[in-house]
Amino acid sequence: MPTILFNYSTDNMKLKLIIATGAALGLFTTFAHADGGYAGLSVGSAEQKKSFEFSSTNISRTKDTTTAFKLLVGYQYNPTFGVEAGWVHHGSSDLPLSGRIASLKPESFYAAGTATLPLGNQFSLFGKLGLANHRTDIDGSNKTNTQAFAGVGLSYAFTQMVSGVVEYEDFGKVADEQPITAKSRVVSVGLRVAF
Numbered sequence: 001m002p003t004i005l006f007n008y009s010t011d012n013m014k015l016k017l018i019i020a021t022g023a024a025l026g027l028f029t030t031f032a033h034a035d036g037g038y039a040g041l042s043v044g045s046a047e048q049k050k051s052f053e054f055s056s057t058n059i060s061r062t063k064d065t066t067t068a069f070k071l072l073v074g075y076q077y078n079p080t081f082g083v084e085a086g087w088v089h090h091g092s093s094d095l096p097l098s099g100r101i102a103s104l105k106p107e108s109f110y111a112a113g114t115a116t117l118p119l120g121n122q123f124s125l126f127g128k129l130g131l132a133n134h135r136t137d138i139d140g141s142n143k144t145n146t147q148a149f150a151g152v153g154l155s156y157a158f159t160q161m162v163s164g165v166v167e168y169e170d171f172g173k174v175a176d177e178q179p180i181t182a183k184s185r186v187v188s189v190g191l192r193v194a195f
Contacts, residue, residue: 036076037195042167043069044188046090050104053179066091068186074114082114084128090174090184095138102139106174106184108132110149122157134174136182147172155192163192 046068052060072086090106112130119125132149135142153167167188175182 036082038074038076038192039195040072040074040086040165040190040192041070042072042165042188042190043067044167044186044190046184046186048090048093048104048106048174048182048184050093050095050175050180050182052096060096062094062096064093066093068184068188070186070188070190074192076114076116079118080116082116083112084114084130085109085111088132088169088171088186090171090186095180095182104136104138104175104182106134106136106171106182108134108149108171108174108184110171112149112151116155124155124157125152126155127152128169132171134171136175138175138180143175143177145173145176147174147176161194163194165190165192 044067046066048064048066050062050064068088068090070086070088072084074082074084076082086109088108088110090108092103092105095102095104110130110132112128114126114128116124116126128149128151130149131146133144133146135144149169149171151167151169153165155163155165157163167186167190169186169188171184171186173181174184
């Protein structure tokens with residue numbers, strides 16, 4: 001039976017978390033003092049596709065649906081272009097390993113450029129493209145990687161300050177270290193508040 005060893009530097013992860021948290025706080029502070037800023041919260045469903053390679057001829061593949069949630073801040077430079085940063089928790093799912101079941105808990109910090117296309121007085125179509133840094137807890141061991149990130153969505157302005165959004169986001173491989181790979185796609189609904 002294969003033995004899985006996870007080598008992980010706690011100091012390296014702490015440094016990344018400090019940098020990501022500092023960047024998010026910096027963005028929030030900047031946006032909070034400028035017109036065009038917004039903050040949001042979304043809840044939805046994450047589809048996690050996972051595979052574990054026992055051997056070249058024995059690969060276990062599973063797919064789970066979990067509850068995901070997201071916190072974000074953004075800034076619109078003009079009605080078309082902007083930037084956005086956020087944190088996403090993809091939920092927790094089971095992963096079959098060598099003779100046992102482990103837990104897989106991915107989360108992501110992302111930064112992206114955004115583009116918006118108004119569809120009328122209240123509806124807008126938007127897209128985003130950027131990078132996501134994933135931190136995935138696999139049965140107590142943490143693995144990190146960075147992937148391209150993309151999303152599309154539709155927003156509806158209830159007022160000048162408050163909008164509802166529906167989004168689809170592809171985070172790519174939230175875990176990508178043999179023998180384990182996992183992909184996550186999130187569909188969510190949420191609210192954005194402009195300030």
